[in-house]
Amino acid sequence: MTRTLVIQPVSRIEGHAKVTIQLDDSGNVQDTRVNVIELRGFEKFCIGRPVEEMPRITTRICGVCPWSHHLASGKAVDAVFGVEPPPAGRKLRELCNSIAYMEEHILHFYFLAGADFVMGPDADPSVRNVIGIVGKVPDVAKRVVRVRHMCAKMLEIIAGKSIHPDAVVPGGFSKPLLSSERDTVRKMADEAIDLAKFSIAFAKENIFPQYLDVVKSLGVIETGFLGTVKENGALNLYDGKLRLMSKNGSFVDFPYEKYTDYISEHIEPWSYLKFPYDKRAGKFSMDLDNSNGIYRANTLARINVCDFIDTPLAQAELEEFRKNFGRPAQLTLLYHWARLIELLYNAENVIRLLNDPEIVSTETRKKVVPRAARGVGCVEAPRGTLIHDYTTDENGILTNVNLIVGTTHNNAPINMSVKQAAKQVIKNGQYDQGILNRVEMAIRAYDPCFSCATHKFDGTIPVRIDIYNSDGRLVGTLAN
Amino acid sequence: MAARLAEEWFAICGGCEVTILDVGEALLDILPKLEIVHMPVIMDHKIYGQTGERTTMEIPEADVGIITGGIRNEEHKQLAQEMRKKCKTLVAMGSCACYGGVPALANLSTVEELYEKVYRGSVSTDSDGIPNQQIPALTDRVYAIHEVVPVDVKLPGCPTTPELFVQAVTALLEGKPFTLSGKSVCDECPFIREKKAVSTLKRPLEAIDFKAGEPMNTVRCVMEQGYLCLGPATKAGCGGSDGTPRCIRAYMPCRGCFGPLSDSANPMVDMMGALASVGLDAKQIPDRAATFNRFAGAQGRLRPTPTKGGKAS
Numbered sequence: 001m002t003r004t005l006v007i008q009p010v011s012r013i014e015g016h017a018k019v020t021i022q023l024d025d026s027g028n029v030q031d032t033r034v035n036v037i038e039l040r041g042f043e044k045f046c047i048g049r050p051v052e053e054m055p056r057i058t059t060r061i062c063g064v065c066p067w068s069h070h071l072a073s074g075k076a077v078d079a080v081f082g083v084e085p086p087p088a089g090r091k092l093r094e095l096c097n098s099i100a101y102m103e104e105h106i107l108h109f110y111f112l113a114g115a116d117f118v119m120g121p122d123a124d125p126s127v128r129n130v131i132g133i134v135g136k137v138p139d140v141a142k143r144v145v146r147v148r149h150m151c152a153k154m155l156e157i158i159a160g161k162s163i164h165p166d167a168v169v170p171g172g173f174s175k176p177l178l179s180s181e182r183d184t185v186r187k188m189a190d191e192a193i194d195l196a197k198f199s200i201a202f203a204k205e206n207i208f209p210q211y212l213d214v215v216k217s218l219g220v221i222e223t224g225f226l227g228t229v230k231e232n233g234a235l236n237l238y239d240g241k242l243r244l245m246s247k248n249g250s251f252v253d254f255p256y257e258k259y260t261d262y263i264s265e266h267i268e269p270w271s272y273l274k275f276p277y278d279k280r281a282g283k284f285s286m287d288l289d290n291s292n293g294i295y296r297a298n299t300l301a302r303i304n305v306c307d308f309i310d311t312p313l314a315q316a317e318l319e320e321f322r323k324n325f326g327r328p329a330q331l332t333l334l335y336h337w338a339r340l341i342e343l344l345y346n347a348e349n350v351i352r353l354l355n356d357p358e359i360v361s362t363e364t365r366k367k368v369v370p371r372a373a374r375g376v377g378c379v380e381a382p383r384g385t386l387i388h389d390y391t392t393d394e395n396g397i398l399t400n401v402n403l404i405v406g407t408t409h410n411n412a413p414i415n416m417s418v419k420q421a422a423k424q425v426i427k428n429g430q431y432d433q434g435i436l437n438r439v440e441m442a443i444r445a446y447d448p449c450f451s452c453a454t455h456k457f458d459g460t461i462p463v464r465i466d467i468y469n470s471d472g473r474l475v476g477t478l479a480n
Numbered sequence: 481m482a483a484r485l486a487e488e489w490f491a492i493c494g495g496c497e498v499t500i501l502d503v504g505e506a507l508l509d510i511l512p513k514l515e516i517v518h519m520p521v522i523m524d525h526k527i528y529g530q531t532g533e534r535t536t537m538e539i540p541e542a543d544v545g546i547i548t549g550g551i552r553n554e555e556h557k558q559l560a561q562e563m564r565k566k567c568k569t570l571v572a573m574g575s576c577a578c579y580g581g582v583p584a585l586a587n588l589s590t591v592e593e594l595y596e597k598v599y600r601g602s603v604s605t606d607s608d609g610i611p612n613q614q615i616p617a618l619t620d621r622v623y624a625i626h627e628v629v630p631v632d633v634k635l636p637g638c639p640t641t642p643e644l645f646v647q648a649v650t651a652l653l654e655g656k657p658f659t660l661s662g663k664s665v666c667d668e669c670p671f672i673r674e675k676k677a678v679s680t681l682k683r684p685l686e687a688i689d690f691k692a693g694e695p696m697n698t699v700r701c702v703m704e705q706g707y708l709c710l711g712p713a714t715k716a717g718c719g720g721s722d723g724t725p726r727c728i729r730a731y732m733p734c735r736g737c738f739g740p741l742s743d744s745a746n747p748m749v750d751m752m753g754a755l756a757s758v759g760l761d762a763k764q765i766p767d768r769a770a771t772f773n774r775f776a777g778a779q780g781r782l783r784p785t786p787t788k789g790g791k792a793s
Contacts, residue, residue, distance in 0.1 A: 006532040011520045014494045020614055035614045040491055040552065044597040045585040050766050052684055056735060057774070060582035063495020063639055107501070111522065125524035131511060142508060149504035160730030162502070163495045163639050164737070167730040170685060175730045176692040267599060270613040367686040396683075397766065433530040440524075451494045 002030075005431070010034075010440050012112040012129065014064045015450025019439060020270075021422050027429020032419040034443065036273035036411070036450055046401045051080055051392045052170050052368070058388065059164040061405070062451050064107070066164045067100035067155075068381030068406070069388070071238065074168035076388040079257075079375025080396070081170050081368035088361035089172025094238040095353040096159055096167075097379065098346040101237060102192055103151035103162075104382045105343040109199065110144045113336060113444045117207045121214070121441060122434030140202075147195045154185050154192075172365035179360050186354045193347035200317060200340040208337060217424060219332035219417030219442030221288070222247050224278055224295035225304045226263075226409060228380045229253070233307030235314075235345065237380040243305040244278060244295060249328055251305060257376040259387055263404065266412075273450070275412045276404060286412050288420060297384025297409035298446055299338035304328035309341075311348035317341045332417050335445040370396025381406040383449045407448045417442040483653055486518040486542035488563055490549035490556040491583045491622060495639035496574040497521050497548065503642040510646070513653055517542055527559070539566045544652050550576045550583055550778055551623040555616035564629040569652055571633040572625040573645070578634045579739045580778025584622040585770055587782040591618050624778040633658055638737035638775055641720040664741060665711035665718065665725050665734050670696040675757065679706030681764040688731055696724065702733045704758055708765055709733035710772070712754035713740065713747040737775050746781070747772045 002025050008018035017036050024030040042061055049057060055073040059066040071093055078085065085093070111130045118136060119128045127135070134141040155162035158177055167174045177185075208215065225245040230236045244262055245251040254262060265274040266284040277284040281293030295301075304327055309315045318341060325334060353359055372394040378387050384406025391400040421442035425435045489497065501507065517540040518525045527537040537558065539545075545567025551557055564570055575581045586594060599611070625631050633652070635644050651658035666673070678700070684707050690699045703709040711725070711734040718726045718738050727734050740747050751772050755762045765771065773781045 006528055008526060008528055008532070009520045011524045011526070012522060014521070015492070016489070016520075018614075033614065039594075039618065040583045041586045041589070041594040041597070044589055044594045047597075048588075048767060049770060050683065053735075053771070056732075057582060057585075060493050060495075060638065063493035063498055066493070066495065107498075111501070125530060129523040131516065131522075134508065134511065142505065145501075145508060146505055149502060152502050156729075160728075160732070161726040163498055165730070166727050166732045166735075169732075174687065174732050178693050267611065269611050270615065272611050272615055362692040365687050369685065370683075395766070431531065433524075436531060437524065449494070451492055 005436070007436055007440065010443055012115065013444060013448050013450065014062070015448070017443070017448070017450050019418055019443070021426065021439070023426070023429060027427070029419070029423045029426050032415070032422045033270050034415050034418050036271045039272040043401045043403055047398050049398050051077055051370075051390055051396045051398050054390065054398070055168050056166045062449055063163055064449055064451065065100070065104060065381050065383065067096055068379055068386050070165055070168045071097055072377045072379045072381070072386045072388040074170070075377030075379065076375045076390045077170045077377070079377055080373045080390055080392050081371065082373065083171045083366050083368050085172035086361070086363045086366060087358050088176065089364040091353055091356060091359050092158065092173040092177060092364060093168055095350060095359065096155060096165070097238045098349045098353070099151050099154050101346040101382055102196070102343060102350070103148055105339050105346070106144060106148045106151070106195070108447045109336065109339060113447070116437070116441050116444065117211055121438050125433060128437070143195060147192055150188050151192060154188050157181050157185055169365060170368045174365065176362045176364050177360050182354060182360050189347070189350045189354060193351060196344045196347035197313070200344055203337070203340055211333070215331055215333040218438060219421045219445060220330065221291070221332065221413060221416045221420055222330050223291070223413055225301035225328055226295050226297045226385050227302035227305035228378065228385060229306050234310040235302060235306035235308070237302070237346070239379070242378065242385065245305050245328060256378045256387070259376065259404070265404070271411070273408060273411050276409050277412065284412070286416050288416060291416065294412050294416065295409065296413045297406055298335060298382070299342050300329060300335045301384065302380060303338040303341060309345055311345055311352065313348055314341055314345035317344060332442060332445050335447065339447070370394070383407045383447055384409045407446070407450060410446045410448060414443055414446050414448060417445070482513055482515040483544060484540070484542040485514045485516050485544050485546070486539050486563065486567055487516070487546045488518070488539070488559055489521065490547065490559070491552035491576060492549035494521070499639040499642055500645055503646055506646065510649065537562055539563055542567045544569050544571065544649070546571045546573050547577050547625050548573045550580045551619060551625065551628055552583060553616040553618050557619065557628055560625060560629050569632045570629070571635060571648065572631045573635045574640050575636050575638040575737055575739050575775040577625045578636045579776040580622045580624050581638060581775050584777030584782060585774065587621045587777045588770060588785060590784050591620060622778055627779060634660070636660070636715060636739040637718055641718065643720040644717060661716045663716035665714045665716055665738065668716045668719055668723055669711055669725055669728055671699045671701045671728065672697065673701040673704060677704045677706060677758045677760050681708065681760050682706040683766070684733065690731055696728070703754070703760070706760070707733050708771070710736035710747070710751065713745070713750035713772070714738050715741055735774055736772070740776055747776060
């Protein structure tokens with residue numbers, strides 16, 4: 001008998017989604033879908049607002065990466081007003097970006113995805129979570145809780161507020177950093193880099209070798225990649241040019257405002273989330289054997305598109321990673337490894353910026369004047385390239401808003417990885433909670449934030465997995 | 481015995497969940513007092529059963545239920561009802577759950593206008609129609625939780641604070657009452673007020689007047705400097721144990737994220753009065769309705785505006 005399995009909600013991700021798995025008569029996977037079941041409509045309800053308020057409104061797209069939206073929005077607003085922040089304003093923004101990255105990469109690796117590896121994919125769901133980790137490795141857990149919280153404290157010292165901040169303003173940063181505050185934060189940064197070094201060493205010794213077979217098989221697909229690099233090809237998470245790489249490793253670079261020449265968004269009737277693809281490919285296809293136009297964003301993409309990393313510890317890790325997996329590396333679970341390389345890069349970058357005397361300059365902001373203009377601002381959010389595109393009238397009131405967020409770029413790849421994983425682990429109608437958790441692991445690798453991605457309407461992407469029979473009748477569901 | 485806790489999130493950003501983590505190491509002391517039975521962000525309990533075997537959704541029985549986010553689709557409504565049924569005490573956490581929050585700015589438009597913009601009017605999107613398969617329909621507008629099911633405790637804020645979360649959970653565990661401050665953000669603001677504006681109203685396109693490193697209590701009130709600040713019409717408490725309002729720490733005016741002074745308060749009326757009392761003309765503020773109700777658009781405070789010239793803006 002054919003049937004449909006639904007996993008709802010997909011858990012230990014940010015926001016909502018479900019997975020629908022359709023089994024054929026012999027109980028093998030015929031089709032799968034990751035349904036994103038929410039929408040908040042920021043692109044609509046921001047129209048009519050004064051553009052200078054946008055960095056304070058769009059933070060609410062995501063409370064996990066509010067800094068990414070805050071910064072992309074600040075850069076788009078700068079572009080609308082035609083202003084470049086003073087050097088200290090720019091550096092304070094990049095500093096906050098790197099601290100926020102540390103907080104989020106720690107959160108994802110240890111609190112969300114880590115349980116699948118530390119407790120095991122088949123562990124009882126009641127302990128396959130951060131509370132289970134606290135019980136199993138209490139010293140590591142305590143240190144992780146402390147340092148993640150410390151990163152939030154660093155942001156509070158620098159910007160007043162860590163979640164939904166407001167210090168990024170048109171033309172710069174609202175609050176200069178005092179020397180005394182810099183000294184406090186600098187000491188905290190030492191503890192953060194220690195945890196970053198520990199994390200990648202711990203994972204390379206205890207996690208990746210043990211799960212190498214899973215890494216080599218689960219959710220594996222071949223795609224292109226999108227990320228940001230500096231003019232010299234170095235990894236950068238705050239500013240630079242966009243680089244779109246093809247499966248074969250060739251790439252094209254372009255400035256932010258040209259994104260519509262390279263990226264289109266496809267719509268499917270079963271998800272509120274759109275499916276961006278490489279426009280140059282001509283058509284969109286998620287067919288596992290013959291995909292077309294699909295590219296990925298987030299950690300693995302950035303590690304693939306950059307020519308090098310301009311901090312020494314992270315560069316050494318990149319070289320080792322490339323020696324093992326090549327460029328571009330395609331294995332989906334390598335997102336976790338790439339995430340730990342980025343954690344180290346950000347810890348090094350925070351120290352580099354805090355050691356720069358200019359960071360305590362009191363000139364952090366320029367005055368701006370409203371005008372009719374279009375401005376595109378991008379940053380690399382932890383979950384992928386984030387694009388804010390605003391148009392204003394002569395009074396600086398928004399007349400159009402377009403947003404493409406990190407997770408949205410990965411919508412098609414997540415769907416493909418889920419299908420690949422489901423086909424691999426569900427055979428002859430045999431499945432249990434551990435097997436279905438492996439399907440979710442293919443999603444977790446992408447660290448999706450369906451809150452971000454569902455900014456469109458109500459901004460939350462609940463994930464749910466539905467399983468349908470071959471007549472299209474719903475036979476089961478899993479969701480977050 | 482540990483208290484059973486269930487948590488659900490609806491039209492959310494996840495910031496309130498991160499706020500729970502921001503309790504920091506003290507969280508490790510609270511956790512043993514709780515048995516978390518449902519919380520999608522950190523654990524794998526599935527509402528249709530672990531292998532999707534159920535046909536109806538189920539939340540386990542719990543002593544305390546927490547909901548973040550407002551209600552934006554039919555599934556949120558059902559889940560809110562299931563949470564109310566299974567939880568002895570129901571907490572609405574964050575301004576989205578309490579007042580609609582920023583997503584309730586969507587209440588300025590109809591659902592049709594939202595779909596039109598997102599799926600048909602975007603510069604980067606192929607126009608292929610509106611998704612409608614295997615996904616729950618959106619509600620006609622964003623609702624605060626208490627508009628759909630009775631709520632016992634409200635923890636406002638965007639996001640709420642770690643301190644409020646700990647106070648509320650501790651009170652609930654000990655069976656003690658929990659009440660919110662009746663003060664306004666201005667009552668906790670260190671800036672100097674002289675009840676008279678020194679400038680006409682200005683948009684926040686430049687820095688307020690302060691010197692780096694000068695004590696906060698020598699800086700002039702942001703609104704008296706001529707910049708709109710929602711402090712007078714906003715509930716106190718955002719500053720947590722530090723006390724100083726969070727946005728003021730960044731030398732930025734308040735935008736009302738802790739919600740109106742009371743459930744029945746109208747921020748529009750309160751702000752008109754506050755502006756007039758220092759000699760400022762509210763009519764000079766662009767986009768008043770959405771600005772004064774940025775976090776409080778549910779409960780009918782924001783409604784669709786008639787479109788001009790027959791064309792949605």
